[in-house]
Amino acid sequence: MNKKNKPENPDNSKSDQYEYYAETEQSLSEPLKLKIKKIKEMSANGANLYYPGKFKKNADISRIIDLHSGLGPGEKAEDVYRIAGRAMLFRIHGKATFCDLKDSGGKMQLYLSQKNIGEAKYNDFLNLDIGDWIGVEGNVFVTHKGELSINVKDFVLLSKSVRIMPEKWHGLKDIELRYRQRYLDFIVNPEIKNIFLIRIKVIEAIREFLACRGFLEVETPMLQPIPGGAAAKPFITHHNALDMDLYLRIAPELYLKRLIIGGFEKVFEINRNFRNEGISHKHNPEFTMVEFYQAFADYNDLMALTEEMFKFVAERATGSLDFEYRGNKISLDGSWEKISMIEAIEKYGGITVSFDMEIGKLKEICLQMGVDIEENYGKGKIINEIFEKAVEPKLIQPVFIKDYPLEISPLARRHPQNSQLTERFELFIGAEEVANAFSELIDPRDQVARFKKQAQSSDEEERLSGKIDLDFIKALEYGMPPTGGEGIGVDRFVMIITDSKSLRDVILFPLLRPENE
DSSP, rough: OOGOOOOGOOOOTTTTGOOOOOOOOGSSSSSHHHHHHHHHHHHTOOSSOOSSSSSSSSOOOOHHHHTTTTOOTOEEEEEEEEEEEEEEEEEEEEEEEEEEETTTTTEEEEEHHHHHEEEEHHHHHTOOOOOOEEEEEEEEOOOTTTTTEEEEEEEEEOOOOOOOOOOOOOOOHHHHHHHHHHHHHHHOOHHHHHHHHHHHHHHHHHHHHHHHHHEEEEEOOSEEEOOSSSSSSOEEEEETTTTTTEESSOOOHHHHHHHHHTTTTTEEEEEEEEEOOOBBBOOEEEEEEEEEEEOOHHHHHHHHHHHHHHHHHHHHHSSSSSETTTTTEEEEOOOOOOEEEHHHHHHHOOOOOOOOTTTHHHHHHHHHHHOOOOOOOHHHHHHHHHHHHHGGOOOSSSEEEEEBBBBGTTTBBEEETTTEEEEEEEEETEEEEEEEEEHHHOOHHHHHHHHHHTTSSHHHHHHHHHHHHHHHHHHHHHHHHEEEEEEEEEEHHHHHHTTTSSGGGTTOOOOOOOOOO
């Protein structure tokens, strides 16, 4: 901020500096037109709108607050600080001005007086706008009203905010705009930023938990020649050099299993999956999952591990095992319930079903419940539809629903007591499914038979994900040890523990329709 070192800025005097507004300027609001006019005048007068050098800070606002929170009204410190942030609010009192400066960690009041910085510099400050990035230098003091402040001795404009900063967001009418312009959401709504800080802590804690238990973090292909690992409709793309269609992965499962076959006993991956499906409060085409596999473990081992992990992660991310979601008080503390799907239908839905029933009787139950089913559904799919309708909305506290029908679990090991069931569980919290796990199917003969059945299905998603991955079958034929595997929806878990209304609230940049310009 030494004037002798102020760099020349000949480009700022060019009259066409903001000509990129010419095409749309007629549709802009009057306040924005006036602001652009002012900025053009500043540029023509040689003002540095975008600082060309490096502004060296020596502190963050949060650090200053920690160091000097003990000062009383009227007291000051001799330390000279250089801080930077956005100017967010101006309060002008003649030849003195107060301004709020906001950086990534906090907010602090600035005090500028014409007496301290000179008339010309003071007028330059009055020419700033809300949203401008500035660097300031000064001493800490506390006003007579008790507010910790910086007595500014010098300042510099670092980056000009051309658009008019919104004062606040409110009401449903702004929801889509908040998603579309997330950067503004963070600026004016600090509580939204806090949700994403919790998300970051969740991912860090998952990584720490698994690494401390001997799991190795790996990366597997996003582009796959055959979509597999889940029943979902994939996104399709084309590789020009190889002249072949590829799929954005719907799950990393089959590649992580290859690693188990290759001798890695514990592996995990935190990354994106993509599914070309609808958007809802709990579905987004691009989402984050952690998927992990452990050799010589089964679904019972994974239930114990999952309960321990969720408690660890929630404590690290939020400092508590108790929270509220959609008006329900939820606690992760204590021992979680474990119950089979068929038992849960009777306990929570008051309906008795079994595989011994005639399929016509099961269809009749669906008709009475208003559950739509396809003509070709087997008993397993029908029982699952009944479960989703009668039970899922009631699973508020953490509960493991286990022993899923074979018909909807093509990659899970058969249950030893009932060949029509599998050793599979899903974890529900707040009536949302957040984890899905199996004792993995390791018999290549059985796996081929199930893939073939999927490939013949009338359901498009099942048919696509049932394409036979011959290389995976070949890998199974080399021998895969008994293994437990699990996938956890990171976005959905964060949505629940932050009491967010939608997955889009916990995804930094959710997919939206193109804006109608």
